Amino acid sequence: MWGTLPENVGTFQDLDGLMEFITVVVGLWFLAAMAMIIGFSLMFKAKPGVKAQYIAGNTGKQVGVLLGIVAAITMFDFMIDIRNVPLWNTIKMQIPAEGDQVGVLAKQWTWVFTHKTKAGNVTTEMFNDAGEYSDSANGAPKLHVRTGTKTIYSLNSEDVLHSFKINALRVTMDIIPGRTYKGWFEAVKPGTYDLACAEICGRGHGDMAGRLVVHTPDDYDKWVKAKGVTKADSAPKGVVVAHNAAH
Amino acid sequence: MGSSHHEPTFTEKYIFPLDHKNIGLQYLLTAMFMACVGGFLAYVFRMKLAWADAPVPLVGDVDGGLYNSMVTMHGTVMIFWVAMPTLIAAFGNFLIPLMIGADDMAFPRLNRLSYQIFLLSAIILIASFFVPGGSASGAWTFYPPLNSSKIVDGVVEMHNGGVYWGGNLWILAVALEFASFLLGGINFMTTTLNLRTKGMGLFQMPMSLWMINIASLVFALSVGPLVAGAIMMLSDRMVGTGFFNPELGGDPVLFQHLFWFFGHPEVYVVLLPALGFFADIIPVFARKPFFGYRIVVYFTLFLGALSFIVWAHHQFQAGIDPRMANYFTITTIIISIPFGVMLFALILSLYGGSIRFTVPMLWAISGVAEFLVGGITGIHLGTSASDIYFHDNYFVVAHFHYTLFPATFFGAFAAITFWFPKWFGRHLNEGLGKLHWMLTVVFFNGIFIPLFITGLNGQHRRIYDYKAWDEMNTPAQHNLNVIATICLLGLLATQLVFLLNFFRSWASGPKATANPYNATTLEWAAASPPPHGNFDKVLTVYRGPHEYSVPGAKEDFSPQWIQ
Amino acid sequence: MSALTNDMRTATGVITRSNTGIPSSRLAMWFLLGGEVLIFGGLLVSYMMGRLAHPEWAEEAHHTATTIGFINAIILLTSDLFVVMAHADAQRKDGASAAKNIMITVALGLAFLVIKGFEYSHEISAGLTIHKSVFWAYYYLITGIHGSHIVVGIIALTLVARTAKRGEQLQRVETAGIYWHFVDMVWLIVFPLLYIAK
The missing domain is CATH 2.60.40.420 (Cupredoxins -  blue copper proteins)
Structure with missing residues (x-):
């Protein structure tokens, strides 16, 4: 994976591809979350005279934000699963007869x-x-x-x-x-x-x-x-x- | 128990207390001591990994047996004698009655007994270092047949060797610890369900209480099979039965199932209370409600249920049916959903706030960020095919330290620094607190980022010396290991700052008022420190736990107990 | 102050409260039994998986003493009846009668242990020891752990009988009774698995 893994000298090359794919997917989530943490910390640092907004995450729109995140995560999970299953089956289940x-x-x-x-x-x-x-x-x-x-x-x-x-x-x-x-x-x-x-x-x-x-x-x-x-x-x-x- | 509370004597307060706050303090101090033990063990094996040929200062030569023993005991101590007693027992004891407006636990004497069993287990565990043959050395997962056979100096001698007491004492200590936490958890759940003050519905409870109780429930419902497994293991070791011994018709993989049926939920037992602390601390210093309280509770319950059907992802490479691995991959990856909701709820709680970067707030925010790293790298391991490469690899080590370290230490430091004024009636030093926070964050990442890289490079776990492997015995790998070890030394030294701050402030910190943060939950209605019996009157709860900056309210906080 | 509910003690007085409407001691007992179910569940599921993987265990199971196991099942079922009667006595605040019924339960529990002891010694002298095979290891472990629960139950019931006799702490009759019912119920699961399934 971008030079960190040792050279793959076998035929299970797709495994490296899967690992890279997972890293890209979770990496994007990580960057998004970190950007929010750092961004919010900078944007909403306490200032004199500025009151916090009352946002309890209980209105339809706000709950929708969380459910949207759920939907997005579910989709990415599914994308990982469908790449994983055939690869796993090839490596662990389809043992060749000749060799x-x-x-x-x-x-x-x-x-x-x-x-x-x-x-x-x-x-x-x-x-x-x-x-x-x-x-x-x-x-x-x-x-x-x-x-x-x-x-x-x-x-x-x-x-x-x-x-x-x-x-x-x-x-x-x-x-x-x-x-x-x-x-x-x-x-x-x-x-x-x-x-x-x-x-x-x-x-x-x-x-x-x-x-x-x-x-x-x-x-x-x-x-x-x-x-x-x-x-x-x-x-x-x-x-x-x-x-x-x-x- | 009469209608009034007399102030306890020294013995009643510190040696055999019944008061939940003092029992909590006993747990906290015991766990702090055990954390020093666990840290020392990490020092021993990290020194060996960085400088394999030099004797470790204070210890001497570390061979494969001693190395295994250090690794085994480090994991055991940190999970069972540091993470659980701090997050669940210490803060569960301290917070539950205060947050629900009760004077004490439902069963104070059972509570005292729980601690005493826990203390006994800790003493037995420490004693196991000093028995002939040394402490347990077969990893904290204690897989048979290595650990179910009679073992002399790490060499298996099936049923005709000497007695290996380190392992027996390990099982005994862990079993007692389980009993202690089972009793403690029952007490927590009963107290929370039955002793809530007027108006305190379940959805008026602070998140910490939800999380501690869900953790206690998950623990109580997952530990049973491992108790059975531990009894079978002890029987194999001491009586010579063959439950896990293939030579006698037993099945070693059975123990793995029993272990991980507990072992995976156990991770959440540790994580959830920490996330609960973060969820209660962030609103206080962002001056706004916790985002999506109910949704997060529901998803946490979902997570608790899910934790019971994912365990075999620890055994993908252990020869379980490959079709089963596909099922467990799917359930495992689904874990990302509830955790995603929790983490984004915590992050979104910052949005639109008026954020004060106090020491507990710094711990909470950075704890969320660090835990995020642990969470996302779990996907690599929960996916069965990519786990082929990562099985028993330092990537795993780095991954679970990024989950358990933020939970245990960031969670505990957030909680300690936040509730210190309530607990001891005095303030910690802010400057020392920030120094401790900054150095801990730097050194923690300094240890485990290099370990992620060594893992990607292929370094496998629980090896005392990599000279036998050409691919691992390279200057690049060695340098990364040295960096990690130096950062560990820094991390250990940094904790002295905390200990200094903690004990000095306990003795002579500036006095705290009852509600120094203008917080809303019930513990802040009691005096600081709360007297025996906690409250001077019966409280009534009028609203949810995180009502900050309510539009139209005069103040930016609306306490639960004021109409 | 009713002993069946929680007393909340504050500086200004005592209030009685139980949010769930379930007395705390009963609630705690249910949680404890939840944990116990998982302990026995772990043991029994392990045993059943082993049994499925080893058809030859059926041969071993032939040697368990079905009649003795059945007699013991009857003894425990009878003892349940007396626990129920003790509970009814406690609700009528008749501590003395409750204590009497509890002591009959204890006597039946002791009878169970004595019979089980004879059964063990018979089996051991026939060479069916814990070392004979994994089946027998499971047999001794499961019945042994169950037996240790009977012992704990006997001790608990004896202590409860002592206070109940004086008409004190009558809510304990119910709590200990729930535990005893659970231990008996475990036998009704263990008995068919170890004795009947040949």
């Missing part, structure tokens, strides 16, 4: 991503079974996806509530233990983006970082061939890793 399947397992306080690929399941996580770093970028597990293909994720939690949030794609979905939620997105621009837990989940909530790696289709195939076993991906470093390693 790359990834499993997202959240646990205190890290992520395990399972990619269903042609070469079988590829799991990326902080530590492998031997306790070694299997995949990390600044200590964060990576979710690998490709452009040109929709990604269908399914969310599970091993312990408490978490939330799967990727700002760059405008994706957020809570993760509830005992349930599996599905969602989807399609990334359009290759790169590495932040992935976060957005529901407080205990002491290490602030360490529960992940990365989304968007590949071009060719790069994705290469990554699948290498099966994502990336011990050399990056060395553990920094406070974050030390924190996670502590337990």
